[in-house]
Structures are given as C-alpha cells and as structure tokens.
Amino acid sequence: DADVTQTPRNRITKTGKRIMLECSQTKGHDRMYWYRQDPGLGLRLIYYSFDVKDINKGEISDGYSVSRQAQAKFSLSLESAIPNQTALYFCATSALGVGGSYEQYFGPGTRLTVT
Amino acid sequence: GDSVTQMEGPVTLSEEAFLTINCTYTATGYPSLFWYVQYPGEGLQLLLKATKADDKGSNKGFEATYRKETTSFHLEKGSVQVSDSAVYFCALSEGSARQLTFGSGTQLTVLP
Numbered sequence: 382d383a384d385v386t387q388t389p390r391n392r393i394t395k396t397g398k399r400i401m402l403e404c405s406q407t408k409g410h411d412r413m414y415w416y417r418q419d420p421g422l423g424l425r426l427i428y429y430s431f432d433v434k435d436i437n438k439g440e441i442s443d444g445y446s447v448s449r450q451a452q453a454k455f456s457l458s459l460e461s462a463i464p465n466q467t468a469l470y471f472c473a474t475s476a477l478g479v480g481g482s483y484e485q486y487f488g489p490g491t492r493l494t495v496t
Numbered sequence: 497g498d499s500v501t502q503m504e505g506p507v508t509l510s511e512e513a514f515l516t517i518n519c520t521y522t523a524t525g526y527p528s529l530f531w532y533v534q535y536p537g538e539g540l541q542l543l544l545k546a547t548k549a550d551d552k553g554s555n556k557g558f559e560a561t562y563r564k565e566t567t568s569f570h571l572e573k574g575s576v577q578v579s580d581s582a583v584y585f586c587a588l589s590e591g592s593a594r595q596l597t598f599g600s601g602t603q604l605t606v607l608p
Contacts, residue, residue: 385539414595423500423585423598424540439595471539475594482528482547483594487539 384408385488387472393494394462402457402491404472412476413455414485415439415447418469427470430455462495469493498523502586502599509576509606517571517602519560519586527590529553529562529569534583534601543571543584576606 385406394400404413411432416424426439428447436449444466448456459466470491478484503518521527528547532540544553549564558573569586586599 412594421600423600424596425598426595429595473540478545482530482545483589484530484542484545485540485596487532487541489537489539 385472385474385486387470387488387491389491390489391492393496395496396463398462400459400462400493402470402472402493404455404457404488406453406472406474406486406488408474408476408486409452410474410476410486411452412474412483413449414473414475415445415455415457416471416473417441417466418471418490424471427457459493462493464495467493467495498527498588498590498597500586500588500597500599502584502602504600504602506603506605509604511578511606511608512575513606515571515573515576515580515604517584517586517604519569519571519599521567521569521586521588523567523588523590525590526564527588529560530587530589530596531558531560531569531571532585532587532598534585536582540585576604578606578608580604581606 414429415427430436430449446458472488473485475483475485499522530545531543533543544555546553546562552561583601587596
C-alpha cells in the first residue's frame with residue numbers, strides 16, 4: 382500500500398461549489414504539506430502543518446483552507462471553487478533525513494477541474 | 497526570497513545520450529538542494545540531494561554537485577534510457593520551516 386494517499390484522484394466540479402481533497406499517510410511523519418502544480422510553474426505551496434495544532438499559510442493560500450484532523454490526515458478545502466483553481470494538487474509529508482535535511486514524500490496527486 | 501531556475505524544456509534525447517539539466521538557485525542562507533522526478537501519472541519522487549557545498553548527490557546513474565560559487569546544482573547522466581522519460585524538478589529547502597521551493601520542471605523524453 383502507498384505511504385501517502387490522496388482522495389479523490391480526479392474530480393470535476395462547478396464554479397461556486399465547496400470541495401474537499403483528502404490526504405492520509407502511514408509514514409508517521411509530523412509534517413504535512415499541500416501543493417498545487419500548474420504547467421510551467423512547478424509546484425507552489427498552499428499550506429503546511431508541523432503538527433495537529435500548527436498550521437501555516439504557504440505562498441498561495443488565498444481561496445483555500447485546511448484541516449489537520451490527526452497526525453495522519455490533512456485535508457484541503459476550496460470553499461467556493463473557481464476555474465483558475467483547476468490544477469493538479471499534491472499532498473506531501475516530511476521527516477528529517479540523513480544529513481539534516483527534510484525529505485518530502487509525495488502522494489499521487491488529485492486532478493481537479495473547475496468548470 | 498528563495499528561487500530556483502531550471503533550463504527550459506522539453507528536452508528530447510536518443511537512448512544512451514548524455515544528459516545535462518541546468519539548475520541555479522537564489523537563497524539567503526545555505527540551503528539543501530534536491531532533484532525530484534515525476535513519471536507520467538505519478539507524484540514526485542526524490543531522486544537525489546545534497547546538503548552542503550561540494551556535496552555530490554547520486555542515484556540511478558544520475559549525479560548533481562552542489563556548487564556554492566556558481567549557485568548551481570546541475571543534473572547529469574552519462575547514458576539515458578527510455579525509462580528515464582519524465583519531468584525533473586530542481587528544488588531547495590532552507591530555514592526553520594524547511595518547505596521546498598521548486599523550479600518550473602523540465603520535461604525529458606528519451607527516444608529508442
């Protein structure tokens with residue numbers, strides 16, 4: 382089984398709808414992240430969480446909210462979806478690796494289309 | 497703020513050709529540097545990393561050396577295979593938050 386899972390894998394929704402993307406991990410990591418990927422822009426950080434009570438905004442948090450329900454679960458919500466939120470969304474977890482760097486481990490992604 | 501600049505793609509090579517994907521960075525301190533690879537339909541996987549100047553990261557025949565004097569971390573492979581076709585992302589991490597800053601990605605296609 383995958384260490385970082387995301388549901389749904391694909392979603393089409395209409396403008397103005399509320400949608401939640403879910404992420405679960407079995408790696409036991411404290412840190413979790415949400416990114417969006419757009420063609421030609423790489424990945425940009427939306428929100429990150431160092432533990433259940435520590436949630437922080439990333440580079441592009443406007444229009445998004447998150448919930449860290451447990452160490453293993455981190456959800457991303459779009460309260461009122463708009464077409465420019467059409468993108469590929471990735472969840473990631475991290476832990477301290479060899480050499481003192483935090484290595485991130487990514488889920489398979491959720492492709493969201495807002496019409 | 498921090499930033500990462502990668503060579504623009506797409507890059508198309510024949511099997512067994514030499515690969516270089518350029519990556520330069522801007523950072524205020526001493527970041528850790530990474531290369532991630534994304535195969536079609538999948539999430540990103542860590543390919544290699546380097547945490548201090550002059551370190552060389554290597555994995556699966558790929559190499560990159562952390563060059564502080566040129567603020568670069570170029571990815572190289574001596575002989576690419578069709579299975580190396582993917583998108584490659586250069587990234588850095590620094591500061592207490594340790595979040596990753598990514599380059600825009602380079603699409604590599606290797607033809608048989």
